[in-house]
Structure formats: C-alpha cells, structure tokens
Amino acid sequence: MTYLLNTVSRMKPSQAIKQYLSFSRGEQRGVIILGLILLSINLFRWFLPNVRHPDPVDFSAFRMEITRFEEEMNHAKATSGKYRSGKSYAGIPLSGGRKDSSLTKKNYGEPAFILDLNHADTLDLQRLRGIGPSFARRITGYRNRLGGFVSVGQLLEVYGFDSARYEGIRSHLRVDGAAIRQMNLNTLSFKELIAHPYMPYELAKEIALYRKRHKEIYSLDELKEMKSYDSVAFLRLRPYLCVE
Numbered sequence: 001m002t003y004l005l006n007t008v009s010r011m012k013p014s015q016a017i018k019q020y021l022s023f024s025r026g027e028q029r030g031v032i033i034l035g036l037i038l039l040s041i042n043l044f045r046w047f048l049p050n051v052r053h054p055d056p057v058d059f060s061a062f063r064m065e066i067t068r069f070e071e072e073m074n075h076a077k078a079t080s081g082k083y084r085s086g087k088s089y090a091g092i093p094l095s096g097g098r099k100d101s102s103l104t105k106k107n108y109g110e111p112a113f114i115l116d117l118n119h120a121d122t123l124d125l126q127r128l129r130g131i132g133p134s135f136a137r138r139i140t141g142y143r144n145r146l147g148g149f150v151s152v153g154q155l156l157e158v159y160g161f162d163s164a165r166y167e168g169i170r171s172h173l174r175v176d177g178a179a180i181r182q183m184n185l186n187t188l189s190f191k192e193l194i195a196h197p198y199m200p201y202e203l204a205k206e207i208a209l210y211r212k213r214h215k216e217i218y219s220l221d222e223l224k225e226m227k228s229y230d231s232v233a234f235l236r237l238r239p240y241l242c243v244e
Contacts, residue, residue, distance in 0.1 A: 181240075183242065203226065220241055
C-alpha cells in the first residue's frame with residue numbers, strides 16, 4: 001500500500017487519471033456490450049406501446065347460434081310432448097316404472113294415440129316406446145325405399161328392429177294403403193327396379209329385356225310367364241307395381 005501511494009505521488013495528475021481510468025481491450029468490449037443491451041431495452045420499451053394487440057375473438061355469433069338451436073329443440077320437445085300429462089308420456093311411464101292406464105287408454109279400450117306409418121315423421125315416431133332418433137331415421141328411410149308400408153308388420157324388416165320392440169308399439173300404429181307409391185314397370189330403368197327391396201335381380205333383368213322386345217307391358221300377369229317369376233316374391237311385390 002505504501003508502494004502504491006509513493007508511485008501515485010511521483011506521477012503527474014494527468015498520468016494518474018489516465019492510468020486508473022483507462023480500460024483494457026476486454027473491459028472496453030464489455031462496456032460496449034452493456035451499452036448495446038441498455039439501448040435495446042430502451043428501444044423495446046419505446047416500441048412496446050405501439051405494438052398492436054390482436055383483436056379479441058367475437059363469440060357473439062356462436063352464442064346466437066347456440067340460442068337458436070336451444071329454442072328449436074325446446075319447440076320440438078313442446079310439439080312432440082303435447083300428449084304429456086302427469087307422470088306418463090304417450091303411455092310411457094316417465095318415473096316410477098308404472099304406467100297410468102287412465103292416460104294410455106280411452107274409455108272404450110283403444111290406445112291413447114295412433115300413428116300412421118306412411119305419414120309420421122321422425123319426431124312423431126319418437127313418441128313410441130323404444131324408438132329414438134336412430135330408429136326413427138331407419139324407419140322413414142326404409143319407408144322411402146319401399147314406397148310406403150303395406151302393413152305394420154313390415155317394421156320387422158327394418159335393420160335392428162326386434163319382435164319385442166315391435167310388440168311394444170304395434171297397437172299405436174296403422175298404415176294408409178292409399179299412400180303407397182307404385183312403380184310403373186313401363187318407365188322405370190333397370191337400376192331403379194332393383195333399388196326396390198322386394199325386387200329380385202333376375203326378375204328386374206327379365207322385365208327390362210321383355211319391355212325392350214315388346215315395347216310395353218300391358219298387364220302384371222305377363223310377369224308370370226317369366227322364368228324368374230316366384231309367386232311368393234310376387235305377392236310381396238304386387239302392391240308396389242303398376243303398368244301405365
């Protein structure tokens with residue numbers, strides 16, 4: 001310490017300042033880097049208020065769509081539930097597992113409501129015991145392929161429809177035979193003929209060839225002369241056929 005003080009006392013003031021306030025090359029680099037960091041921080045803070053934040057997502061349209069959907073669902077429930085009364089809904093117990101016979105039967109013993117299979121839509125069909133949206137769509141889809149139901153028993157031909165489900169709802173059903181959509185054998189193409197669930201492939205082919213040779217079919221009895229004619233299959237198919 002004494003040596004250092006003696007050295008400083010022998011140096012000129014300007015030399016002492018230069019000696020102790022000058023920086024080495026490494027220290028100079030450090031000072032420059034530190035200055036750049038401070039400059040970057042200041043620039044960032046200056047530009048930060050001008051950075052535009054993304055606009056918030058507007059969920060109002062989505063909420064309106066949900067509201068409309070809920071209103072439609074409530075309206076559908078109110079429409080399909082107009083027969084709801086007490087603890088029973090269209091003869092189906094809603095709680096307690098017991099059916100109220102005074103609500104499901106009229107005084108003379110008929111079911112509380114009857115649906116026509118050829119006119120009921122999917123909401124109507126869901127009023128039946130054990131028929132949900134999926135089965136309702138299958139029933140109406142099969143009805144469209146057939147051209148209408150001839151008998152209530154054809155429900156057993158719907159995919160997945162079992163006898164227990166059928167027995168539980170058949171008393172609530174009827175069919176309007178006048179609503180059957182018939183196929184004109186003189187105008188339908190081969191592809192349209194085989195699209196019918198009851199039409200055998202070979203019979204459709206013979207009908208198309210017969211029509212090509214004779215230009216027209218005048219009577220359904222002409223089908224009995226065809227090789228692929230089957231009396232049992234024809235009985236099922238007969239209500240859906242016509243010649244015009």
